[in-house]
Amino acid sequence: MSVALSGQRGGFHIDADFTAPARGVTALFGPSGSGKTSILRAIAGLTRLDGRVSAGGEIWQDGGCFVPPHRRALGYVFQEASLFAHLSVEGNLLYGAKRSAGGVDATLRQQAIDLFGLDRMLRRSVADLSGGERQRVAIGRAILSRPRLLLMDEPLSGLDSQAKDDILPFLERLAGAFDLPILYVSHDIGEIERLASHIAVVEAGMVKASRALNAALTDVSLGFVRRPHAASVLPARVVGFSSADGLAELDLGGQPVYVDASGPTELGLQCRLRIEASDVSLTRQTREAAGLSTILNTLTVEILAIEPAGRADLAILLALDGASELTFIAKVTRRSAGRLTLQVGDRLLAQIKSVSLATAPAGA
Structure with a gap:
C-alpha cells in the first residue's frame, strides 16, 4: 500500500x-x-x-x-x-x-x-x-x-x-x-x-x-540502539533439534544458534530471532577458546559502527561474517571497549546466551 x-x-x-x-x-x-x-x-x-x-x-x-x-x-x-x-x-x-x-x-x-x-x-x-x-x-x-x-x-x-x-x-x-x-x-x-x-x-x-x-x-540515527532494552530481530531457520538437551539448532546466516526448544522446532521452519543488545558479549579469543565457555552461541562478526549509548555504555553495530545484511547490536561499557581496543572493521566473536534468544514463527 x-x-x-x-x-x-x-x-x-x-x-x-x-x-x-x-x-x-x-x-x-x-x-x-x-x-x-x-x-x-x-x-x-x-x-x-x-x-x-x-x-x-x-x-x-x-x-x-x-x-x-x-x-x-x-x-x-x-x-x-x-x-x-x-x-x-x-x-x-x-x-x-x-x-x-x-x-x-x-x-x-x-x-x-x-x-x-x-x-x-x-x-x-x-x-x-x-x-x-x-x-x-x-x-x-x-x-x-x-x-x-x-x-x-x-x-x-x-x-x-x-x-x-x-x-x-x-x-x-x-x-x-x-x-x-x-x-x-x-x-x-x-x-x-x-x-x-x-x-x-x-x-x-x-x-x-x-x-x-x-x-x-539497528539504524543509529533513529535512536533505537540507545534504548535500555535495545534489541535486534533477525530471520533464522530451524535445522536441528535435540530432545536430550532440549535445544533447537537454528541457521542464522550460515552460522549455528541454539535456543530453548520450547518454541518452534519443526525442521525448515522460518523463525524470528530476537537478540537483546545487553546479552551480547564480545571477545578476541579464538573460537576454540570461546567454546570452553558455558555460552553456547558464538558468532563470527565484524564491527560496522560504534555509537554512544549512555554515559557508561557504547552500542556496537555488528554484521555476521559472510552475511553482511544481517546486523545486530551489542551494548558494552566504554571501559570494556577500551580494554579490547575495539575499532570499526575489527573481526571478532560475539557470544550470546541461549536463554536470551526468543523465537517466534516468521509472520511474513
Missing part, C-alpha cells in the same frame, strides 16, 4: 508519506500522542486529510477522488473490541461477512475459527468473554469481511499482561495465515519486535522513517 497524507489535526501537522509491503505486518510506531491513530483513521477514510491512499491496486483517495470508508475493502480493529452485546460470538464473527458482497465464505470462516481458537465459544454471549477473547472475536470478524488491508489500532492496549501474553501467539500467526497486509499501531516496542516485519516511525505527526524492522532497529 502507498500513503501520502498531510493536514492539520489537533495541535500538530500530519505528514505521512510511506509505503508498506503487500504482505506481513507494518507497524506505525511512536509515543502516545504522536499521531499514529490519526494517520490510521485517515487511511480508513474516517478522517479527511489531503493526499493519496492506495491499497491492493485500488486508489482510495487522490485529488477529487475519495472512496467512503464503507466502500474501502479494509478491516478495522479498534483498541476496544466493540462487539454487539445482543449477538453471540458466532453472530459477531459473521456480522460483517453477511453484509459483504460475497457473503460468508465457509472455508475462511473455519480458518478464522481454528486460528483464533473460537470453536468452543461460538454459542457463548460476548458478555461472558475475557478481554483477550473479545479481541480475538473482533479480529476474526474483521478477517471474515475479506479485507484487502487490515488496520489494527493498539489492539492490546486495554489488556493486562496475562491477556497480552495469551493473544500474542494468535497475532504472530495472523499475517502468515491470511495473505493480506496489516497496519498495526503501537507504542510498545516489544509488541512490534514480535509481530512486525516493517516499521514506520511516527514523531510529532510525521513519518520519520519507513523501512524493514531490523534495518530500523
Whole structure:
C-alpha cells in the first residue's frame, strides 16, 4: 500500500508519506500522542486529510477522488473490541461477512475459527468473554469481511499482561495465515519486535522513517540502539533439534544458534530471532577458546559502527561474517571497549546466551 497524507489535526501537522509491503505486518510506531491513530483513521477514510491512499491496486483517495470508508475493502480493529452485546460470538464473527458482497465464505470462516481458537465459544454471549477473547472475536470478524488491508489500532492496549501474553501467539500467526497486509499501531516496542516485519516511525505527526524492522532497529540515527532494552530481530531457520538437551539448532546466516526448544522446532521452519543488545558479549579469543565457555552461541562478526549509548555504555553495530545484511547490536561499557581496543572493521566473536534468544514463527 502507498500513503501520502498531510493536514492539520489537533495541535500538530500530519505528514505521512510511506509505503508498506503487500504482505506481513507494518507497524506505525511512536509515543502516545504522536499521531499514529490519526494517520490510521485517515487511511480508513474516517478522517479527511489531503493526499493519496492506495491499497491492493485500488486508489482510495487522490485529488477529487475519495472512496467512503464503507466502500474501502479494509478491516478495522479498534483498541476496544466493540462487539454487539445482543449477538453471540458466532453472530459477531459473521456480522460483517453477511453484509459483504460475497457473503460468508465457509472455508475462511473455519480458518478464522481454528486460528483464533473460537470453536468452543461460538454459542457463548460476548458478555461472558475475557478481554483477550473479545479481541480475538473482533479480529476474526474483521478477517471474515475479506479485507484487502487490515488496520489494527493498539489492539492490546486495554489488556493486562496475562491477556497480552495469551493473544500474542494468535497475532504472530495472523499475517502468515491470511495473505493480506496489516497496519498495526503501537507504542510498545516489544509488541512490534514480535509481530512486525516493517516499521514506520511516527514523531510529532510525521513519518520519520519507513523501512524493514531490523534495518530500523539497528539504524543509529533513529535512536533505537540507545534504548535500555535495545534489541535486534533477525530471520533464522530451524535445522536441528535435540530432545536430550532440549535445544533447537537454528541457521542464522550460515552460522549455528541454539535456543530453548520450547518454541518452534519443526525442521525448515522460518523463525524470528530476537537478540537483546545487553546479552551480547564480545571477545578476541579464538573460537576454540570461546567454546570452553558455558555460552553456547558464538558468532563470527565484524564491527560496522560504534555509537554512544549512555554515559557508561557504547552500542556496537555488528554484521555476521559472510552475511553482511544481517546486523545486530551489542551494548558494552566504554571501559570494556577500551580494554579490547575495539575499532570499526575489527573481526571478532560475539557470544550470546541461549536463554536470551526468543523465537517466534516468521509472520511474513
